[in-house]
Structures are given as structure tokens and as C-alpha cells.
Amino acid sequence: MLLLFKIGFLPIRIWDLLDILIVGYLIYLIYRLLRGNIAFNIFIGVLTLYVFYWLVRQLEMQLLSAVLDKFVSVGVIVIVIIFQQEVRNFLLLLGKSALQQRSNFLVKILLGRNTPATLQDMSREVMAVKTALQHLSEQQTGALIVLAKDANLENLAYSGVRIDALISEQLLESIFNKTSPLHDGAVILRKGKIVSAGGVLPLSEKADLPQKAGLRHRAAIGVTEQLNVAAVVVSEETGRISWAYEGQFIQDVEMGELEAFLGAHL
Numbered sequence: 001m002l003l004l005f006k007i008g009f010l011p012i013r014i015w016d017l018l019d020i021l022i023v024g025y026l027i028y029l030i031y032r033l034l035r036g037n038i039a040f041n042i043f044i045g046v047l048t049l050y051v052f053y054w055l056v057r058q059l060e061m062q063l064l065s066a067v068l069d070k071f072v073s074v075g076v077i078v079i080v081i082i083f084q085q086e087v088r089n090f091l092l093l094l095g096k097s098a099l100q101q102r103s104n105f106l107v108k109i110l111l112g113r114n115t116p117a118t119l120q121d122m123s124r125e126v127m128a129v130k131t132a133l134q135h136l137s138e139q140q141t142g143a144l145i146v147l148a149k150d151a152n153l154e155n156l157a158y159s160g161v162r163i164d165a166l167i168s169e170q171l172l173e174s175i176f177n178k179t180s181p182l183h184d185g186a187v188i189l190r191k192g193k194i195v196s197a198g199g200v201l202p203l204s205e206k207a208d209l210p211q212k213a214g215l216r217h218r219a220a221i222g223v224t225e226q227l228n229v230a231a232v233v234v235s236e237e238t239g240r241i242s243w244a245y246e247g248q249f250i251q252d253v254e255m256g257e258l259e260a261f262l263g264a265h266l
């Protein structure tokens, strides 16, 4: 039974510790997903109701517990319906780290390390995107770029116009030029290519975003909440560059930080 130690009369096994750690981690993941979201308030409401139900049962208040029983018995289905998006994000978050670890491991086994050509291509792409963003920022031209790395964004790519061209700063600047028919919406970059432009992204429903964050910024955050991607935004209003990753949003980033971010996500 692998007894570790006893607290008074309570025996603690290694599985109990593991149990507590896993539940703690799951609660942390839920908190990360719901933080700043309107769904967080609903979650607190549900939790309060459940604690109340538990108390009522402990106090053996028959009538109230019979009424609450009806709510709790369909509770799981109701929760899945209300938190449909969050349940999806939660499973995505769980699967993501496992998949990332597996693919890093496979790349190391198969390649040993990055080939020099890959590294060269990568730094060329990073410089091209960084320079384009810098120019767009100086000209106060709005831009929204999704860095999809290995994520499959077929559905999103089809919401825009297919491009399939090598990444270049001139092409990026032309796309976001205010007179270009493709300047509205998001550009998607994946595996060294500009996959598409003019894409429509899902909007974040976060309630605690800065007041000035409009639809472009909400779209950047929204796509990173739902998919394993990063996004960069140039504000048309201020020329400031911001990025979003895993639903987190960092505003007004320095060029050095931007280069590191692009290097990690391109």
C-alpha cells in the first residue's frame, strides 16, 4: 500500500500525494483558462452552489437537498454546455504540452540538431517579419499576423485568401498597405510561408483587456486562446506592437523582445 507517513490516525500513501498534486494542477489549468474571463464568474457561482449543496446534505436538510439534487444531477451536462469553449481549450492545453514534448524529442532523435540551412532560413524569416513589423509600426499601419508554427490552420486559412508564398518583408508590407484589398484581417505564417491573408479570427471574450484594445487585438488574443499559435499586432492608432500567446497579451514590446518572440514562434 506504499504508506509514506501518518498524520494522526490518517495514513498518507504516495498515491494520495499524487492525487493532490494532479487535482492542484488541474485547478491551476482551469484558473489559467478562466482568468479575466466572464466564465470565471460563472465558475465561482457553480462552485458556490456545489459547496452549499454539500453543506445542506451534511446538515441533512431533506427538502432543500432534494431540490438541489435535481440541479446537481444534470450539473455536469449543464456545465459542459455553458463552458463548451473552455472545456475545448482545457483539453487543448492538456494535449498541447504533451505533443510539444513529443515533437521536440522526435526532432532531436531524427536530426540530432537543427541543420545549418534550417537555422539560416529561420533567421532570415525572423528578420523579414521583424523589419516589416518595424516599418508598419513607424507608418502606423495596422497589422495582425498569426505565427502558426506547426499548427494546422486550414479552416482559418480558408477564411482568407490563399497566398502560399515565401515570407518576405516587402510582401508583408504590401499586404497590410492601407490601399491593398487584403489589408483587413489576419495574415497566417506557417513553416516559412505566408499561407493566407485577410483571415477572420475568433474574438476573445476576456473582460479585463485594456480599454483601447479593439477588435484587432481581441482577434489576436482570441486565436491564441483557441489554437496552439502566437499572434503579433501593430496598432493602427498608436503604431505600437503587441503580441499574444496562450491568451496572454503583452503590449508595446521592444524590438529585441520581438525578435526573440518571433524566433521562438516562427
Ligand SMILES: Nc1ncnc2c1ncn2[C@@H]1O[C@H](COP(=O)(O)OP(=O)(O)OP(=O)(O)O)[C@@H](O)[C@H]1O
Pocket: 142, 143, 144, 183, 184, 185, 186, 199, 200, 201, 202, 203, 212, 213, 214, 215, 216, 217, 218, 219, 234, 235, 236, 237, 238
Ligand atoms: N475577427 C477578426 N479577425 C481578423 N481581423 C479582424 C477581426 N476583427 C477585426 N479585425 C481587423 O481589425 C480591424 C479593426 O480594428 P479595430 O480598430 O477595431 O482594432 P484595435 O484593436 O483598436 O486596433 P487599432 O489599434 O489598430 O485600431 C479591422 O479593420 C480588421 O482588419
